[in-house]
Amino acid sequence: MKKTGFLYDERYLLHDTGPYHPETPDRLIAVHMGLDKTGLLSRLIPLKAVYPDMKWIEAVHDTEYIQKFETICCSGISAFECEDNQICCQTFGIAKLAVGGILDVARRIMEGELDNAFCAVRPPGHHAEVDKAMGFCYFNNVAIAARYLQQQWGLKRIGIVDFDVHHGNGTQHIFEQDPTVFYYSIHEHPSFAFPGTGRAFEKGAGEGVGYTRNYPVLPGQGDKEYLDVFQNDFLPLFTEFAPEFVIISTGFDAHVDDDMSDMCVTTQGFSDIMNIIVNVANTHSGGRMMSVLEGGYSLRRLPELVANHVEILLNS
Template sequence: MTTAFVSHQDCSLHNMGPEHPESPVRLHAIRRVLERTGLLDRLTQLEAVPVTAEQIRLAHADLHQTRLEMKVPEQGVVYTDEDTALCPDSLHAANLAAGGAVLATDAVLSGSVRNAFVAARPPGHHAEYRAAMGFCFYNNVAIAACHALQHAQIKRVAILDFDVHHCNGTVDIFQNRPEVLVCSTFQHPYYPERYAEIERPNIVNCPLAAFSPASDWRDAIAQRWLPALHEHQPDMIFISAGFDAHKEDPMADLNLEEEDYRWVTEQIMEAADVLCGGRLVSVLEGGYNPVALAFSVLAHLEALSTE
């Protein structure tokens, strides 16, 4: 079986302005590197489809989508918070990003692919049950995880988030759902400054000080994430794959490199093979230096697609 690469060209229509770091350039850079290295041709390419309203409501309040739709401008941009703006095509892109995560989940559950990576934007892990924030409108990975839990064979899932920012939205949605394990490494104190101190048996927060060495990040994964995974015994694993902890990323102050992302992917795949038959879906979150992002995704996908 192969690795699926799920994307859609219309995810580039979401544009918050030329100075905004969450830019269409991110996806263009990823695709360019994957094409030039030949890796893209070795993946099963799937085109994302829009998420349904029912699927959004698995992870968000009933009126969350409607409130966002009422804010979409006819032209220009409208800010939903100080960091997050809607343009006329933003929710179309967001629907495809969330729908791509659902499509990837179905592809893995059907056995047609071994695992999947969703290269879509806008990202999702800051979107809370009732609120869009931090560049995020719908929580893509949360919607996909909830969708997986609708399947009879999936009783427990795990979400592993190595974005440099804490996954406040994912924690907000699942803090009282013990069937979902949420593990996160993140720079602290730092944005979003929400839920970093929460204590729940199913929430494993691993804060790291600015300028921490990559060895501290690896230790947190080996000593906290992996034991929690084996205790939880998930039937499927999801990754919130943010690459903004890279040492060249302008958005934060951690010191990861491409080989760190390859290493964590290998660790997660090994756990997935033991725990859940390799069922694994990875969903793009942050990463704002286009070159560092593209080559980090390359390392991530090379590991995912290794037989």
């Protein structure tokens, strides 16, 4: 059994998105319940959030943007930059705690205290651009973690795999010129789903060409197509890249019962792709991997999805 960390903090529930928003605190309550009911919680190493050194957030985001985010939160305005991004006065602090918690987990993995971890954070991050909030995301959690691993720990190759049903535009744009961070994303085809980026011809820029890989999947597809993509596209690419650390942008919204997408992946399908990712991390990264929650809105399915996901990390 692996030493698997579980980042969860009641303060993550304080990011209040109002009454009609899919990205609710109930999602994390469902996650926690799923792990508790299955008895997995007692096998995990529980971790609480800490505040980060702001220099790591500034390693990805413009300081002007960070200040604006803080000011808007403090002012009591209920949306930041777009109606999608519902906030409350605590959101800025909670977004910092999401980053801080994740960086603390990354440190523990690098120091060998943990083998791997699942970070049940809110708000999510993969849509957040250097200077723009988008799609319920404010700070790009995984991008900040990747920069931290590069700069603090000197890692040369970091692999980010993103199976949220929406393309992680922010993560892609932050690293598209960087050949040391491979961004792999599978998502619903951008002509049918938010945010309208992540087309197959987006392959990186400058020195980073070839280190961004987008695999858009057509509406209605499910386990068979996802498994095929992970086995025949993701696996060879990550095997060749041989990342020293794998970060997973974990979104469960491609699930057939999730009404945020038109995809038909089943609970078993998510386990199958997670097994492939874990094998890559075990082979090339010494098992060093960190799964960070992005989307996934079916409160009925989240408990089982997360339980299976975490069990794979534990048994890897």
